[in-house]
Amino acid sequence: MQILKFSDEKATNLELCGGKGANLAKLTRAGFKVPQGFIISVKAYGKFIENDENIKNLIENFGYIFDYQDLDKLEKQSKILREAFLELDFGSEFLKEFDENLKEFDENTAFSVRSSSTMEDLNSAAFAGAHDTFLNIYGRDEILKYIKHCFASLWQSRAILYREEKNFFQNEACMAVVVQKMVNADFAGVSFSINPVKNRNDEILINANYGLGESVVNGEFEVDEYCVSKSDFSLRSSHIATKEFCIIQDKFGTKEEKISKERQNIPCLSEEKLKQIAKLNCDVEKYYAFAQDIEWAIEKDELYLLQARAITTLAERWTRDESAERYPNVITPFTWDYVDKAFHISLEYSFEMMNLPSFKGKWFASFNNYIYGNQNAVWLYMQSGNLGIDFKNLDTALEQILQKYPHIYDLPKQWMRDLDDYLKGIGSLENKMLLNDEQAFDFLDEVVNLGTIYFRPNIAISVTQSLLYRILKTFLEKLVGEKSGFYFDILTRFDESKTAQVNEDLLTLAEFIVKDPFLKSEFEKYNSQELEEKMFNYKVLRQKFWSFLAHHGHREIDFDPYHPTWSEAPSVVLDNIKLLLNSDFEKLANEKLHKKKLYFNTKNELFALLPKQWHFGFDELLNLVKTYTLLDDLEHYETTRLSILVRKATKAIGEYFVKLGIIKDPLDVFFTHMQTILDYKEGKITSQMVRLEIEKEKVQYLENSKKIPAWNLGEEDEVLEGDSExxxxxxxxxxxxxxxxxxxxxxxxxxxxxxxxxxxxxxxxxxxxxxxxxxxxxxxxxxxxxxxxxxxxxxxxxxxxxxxxxxxxxxxxxxxxxxxxxxxxxxxxx
Missing domain, CATH: 3.50.30.10 (Phosphohistidine domain)
Known part of the structure; x- marks a missing residue:
């Protein structure tokens, strides 16, 4: 089949029906009131061009020789391709299918004919306006003509440039076409499930005008704007424009029409209609579990959904809400450069894996050596919208989770497989000798590349863990109400984590010391630095201690590798051991079994409240929560192995810089930028320029380390007095x-x-x-x-x-x- 109805399950396939077509099919199948239509699939596009060698050769050749620098030449190349498309004929098989679909509509029906590229409305690219749309098309021959125009619009110069900008291969671009019954709208417009102007997540923003929605979407006309409460859909504020013109249907497409003076300055929407639009917007957001903007139309008092897209852009708002836990202290410029690169690569990779819209911008950024998070982006991706899951039936809910997030089962297995390669890479680099500056520079590249590849799916781990915790919390709230916090705490306690294993190893060392009167006396008498110096006197303990550091010495003291790890600062580990000397070791051992029993009994207690057919779904949810909690902890543990290698690389480069007289302390390399090191390596800048940058950045770093960062960038923190109750x-x-x-x-x-x-x-x-x-x-x-x-x-x-x-x-x-x-x-x- 080359043509699919919106209601066909296959029509939801983006690769078959393009972004717009697949989206309309999903909304139709979800029960939204979408105007009826059908999709000319990518298969039809393929058959349309497959029998014409000329156009196949043009596409193949132009795909490699498009002149992206000379726009006039590119437009000429584009025009040659588009004109060739319009000369082609449809095959008899296609025409037969087309006629069968068209006959389901009245012969006087007006249609919109819209391009639906396989690279359009993707999570990673919106392609807004890059391809053609034709409105109010009547009759078989006219519709077929404009389907050709849509096929040809795949090769509009603006679309070609956009694909190049997004690094898509030109030859892989394909086109589907949406043929949809027109709504002869009395009113139309757009609605945003969050207010992108004021960055309010509790408001819905609605723009509206008389007639078709093109007057609103194109932004060329004065339109009404309404802010509606998201909680009860009441009108909060409005701006009623002087609406002089609107767009209406015409026999040959659309036309502008002057609005009568008595209607120009009155609201085009009643509060009742605003509530209906706001509710529709929220329902679409709930379905996609992500903030959405929608196009809507009202004809004869009936509200229709025309289109929906994810909202992915909000103004930046920098706070410490998201970053203070990850990055509590000042960060050196060098560290942030490579972390920033790896993090944003991981963000793009992880969001694509999770089928989330692509984020274009900065999630984290450094200001005065402190890291701030773009809180609007964090809210949009992590907290906005409904989970999109129906908790009335847990088995169905589990199916919904797996449909929306198919990576959930595969990611842990994939990550563990990739971990082997990462650890082999770590081992290889740990043993590598750095005999000269060239080797040191190359080594740094290898470390950064290894870490970047390893870290790609890691954001998906933490985001999925957060998602699963939200799902578990929501379910428990519905099941046990106010007691949900009590049950949640028990069901998210796990002793099997890597951190728990490290703690057990520390406790084992502490217990060994406590059982030896001499060692216990020594640890009570001396501080950690003194104990580190005396360690060679404690033969058995020394072996156990060095064995511990051999396994866990890569543990960080601070996020920034500018600071030493445990293996380079054993006194920190000894401080930890000293803290544990007064532990009740027997009680701790018994508590481990007690926790397991408590978890088991709590789970059974909740099972008793659930229908038997829900037990599997609930058990699977708990297993996933546990899997991702342990995986998130393990990921952090393994990531810190990079700290030792980063310090090895920077020390080697630093020692080379010391020989050149650029710096005195090898670790001062951390106060330069990665690009500066690359530029120096390539001879683009002098050693004097490197030295000046390091001196300046180090002074700023030390000054900033003494400051308490403002929580909201650019705002003075209100410091409460100590007597606040x-x-x-x-x-x-x-x-x-x-x-x-x-x-x-x-x-x-x-x-x-x-x-x-x-x-x-x-x-x-x-x-x-x-x-x-x-x-x-x-x-x-x-x-x-x-x-x-x-x-x-x-x-x-x-x-x-x-x-x-x-x-x-x-x-x-x-x-x-x-x-x-x-x-x-x-x-x-x-």
């Missing part, structure tokens, strides 16, 4: 505790952390986990339910409250607080 954040782990707070700024505070204190930090990472064994509760300035601090607190049954802004300024060591992990609040008792 209640601090509100986000619940991270259930439970209530009262105790004195202790602020941990860095590893330097580990050794002095008091037993049973409330841990307060900007954020925590896996290397901080031993602190939790001594803590009574946890407060952080950033993070949420998925953060390391929250996950670890749940594992250890400690109450935790995350995202308390300015907690490090408001709270002081020794302050008495009550931490309520159930409500996400901290009460200052002093």
């Amino acid at each position: 209640v601090l509100e954040g986000v619940a991270g782990s259930m439970g209530v505790a009262i105790g004195e707070v202790y602020l941990v700024h860095s590893k330097d505070d580990f050794a002095t952390f008091p037993k049973d204190a409330i841990l307060v930090a900007r954020t925590t990472n896996p290397a901080w986990t031993p602190l939790f064994y001594s803590a009574k509760g946890v407060i952080t300035e950033s993070g949420g339910a998925l953060s390391h601090g929250a996950v670890t607190a749940r594992e250890m049954k400690l109450p935790a409250v995350m995202s308390i802004r300015n907690a490090m300024q408001i709270l002081k060591n020794g302050m008495q607080v009550k931490i309520d992990g159930n409500k996400g609040k901290v009460y200052i008792l002093d």
Whole structure:
């Protein structure tokens, strides 16, 4: 079949029906009121050109020789191709199918004939306006004529240029065509499920005019604008334009019509119609589980959905909401350069894998050495829209999850397979000798490339984990109501993580020391630096300790590899061990079994509340939550192996720069940019220019490290006084505790952390986990339910409250607080 109805399941295939056609088919099959029509598939396009050697040769040759620099020449090449298309004839088989589909409509029906390229309305490219659309077309011959024009528009110069810009192969471009019954609209326009002008996610923005929607879409006419509440669809504000013209149907297409003066300044939509449009927009957003803009039309009081697209662009709004947990401290320019590159490559790769719209812009950016997140982008991709899942039947819900996110089962297996290659690459690079500057530069390239390839799917892991947590939370809220937080905490505690394994190894070392009176005495007597120097005196412990570092020495102290790892700073590990010496080892061992029993009993308790046929679906959901929680932790553990290699590369380059007199400390290379190193290597800049950049960047870095970054870039933070009674954040782990707070700024505070204190930090990472064994509760300035601090607190049954802004300024060591992990609040008792 070369032609498919909107209602045909095959019509939802983008490769067969193009972006616009597949989208209309999906919306039709989902039950939305879409005007009827059919799709001339890519197969028809292929058959249309396959028997003409001339046009096949033109496409093949021009695909390689298009002149993208000379627009006049490109337009001439484009015109030759398009004119050749219009000379071709349709085959008899196609015409027979076409006539069968057309006869289902009244002979006086007007149609729109729209291009639907296989590269149009993709998640990675919108192609807005790149191909042709024809409106109000009557009669068989006219429709066929404009189908040819749509085929030819694949080779419009603007479409050719757009494909080149997006790095698509010209020869792989194909065209489908949508033939759709026209709505003779009384009113039409567009609607956005979030307000992209004000960056409001609680508002729907609607533009409208009399007549067809082209007057709104083209942006050439004055139109009405309405802001509607997303919660109850009530009208919040409106701008009623002086609407002088609209576009209406005409016998030969469309035409402009002057609007009567008495109608020009009155709203073209009633509040009731606004509610209907807003609800339709929200329903489409729910279906796609992503913010959408839609084109709509009203004819004779009937509302029709004409088109829907994902909203992927909002103005940047830089905050520390998303970045403070990942990047709590200042970052050197060199580190951020390669992290920024790898992160955004991963973002594009991961979103494509997850079938999410492509994001074009910066997700994270560095300002004054602190990393900020583009909060509007974060909200749009991570929190906007409904999950698009019906929880009335869990078996059906599981099917919906797998349909919407087919990568969920495959990603963990794929990642584990790729891990082998990554670890082999790590091993090869660890053993590589760097004998000269050329080898050092090449080594740096190899490290960055290895890390970039390894990291590509890793954003998908954390995003999927977040998605699964949202699904589990939503389901538990519907099942047990207010008790959902209690059950959620238990069902997201796992002892099998890599971080848990590292902690067990630390506990084993601590227990070994406690059982040896001499070693215990030594550890009580000396600080960690002194113990590091004396380690050679402790033969058995030394072997165990070096074995631990051989396995886990790549663990980071700080995200930035400018700082040493555990293997280069063993005293940090010794501080952690000292914190564990007072642990109740027997109790900890018993708790592990207790947690497993509690998980098992809790799961069975929830099973008893569910119909038997839902048990499999719920069990699968829990398995996926566990899989991705452990995978996210393992991914972080393996990623930090790169730190040792990055330090090896930068030290080697740094030593070369020391010989040249550019710097005195090899690690000062971290204060230059990667492009600067490449430019110097290629002889584009002098050593003096490198030296000046390093000096400038280092001074700025050191100055910025002493500052507390504004939470919202460009705004002054409102610092609350210490006598504020209640601090509100986000619940991270259930439970209530009262105790004195202790602020941990860095590893330097580990050794002095008091037993049973409330841990307060900007954020925590896996290397901080031993602190939790001594803590009574946890407060952080950033993070949420998925953060390391929250996950670890749940594992250890400690109450935790995350995202308390300015907690490090408001709270002081020794302050008495009550931490309520159930409500996400901290009460200052002093």
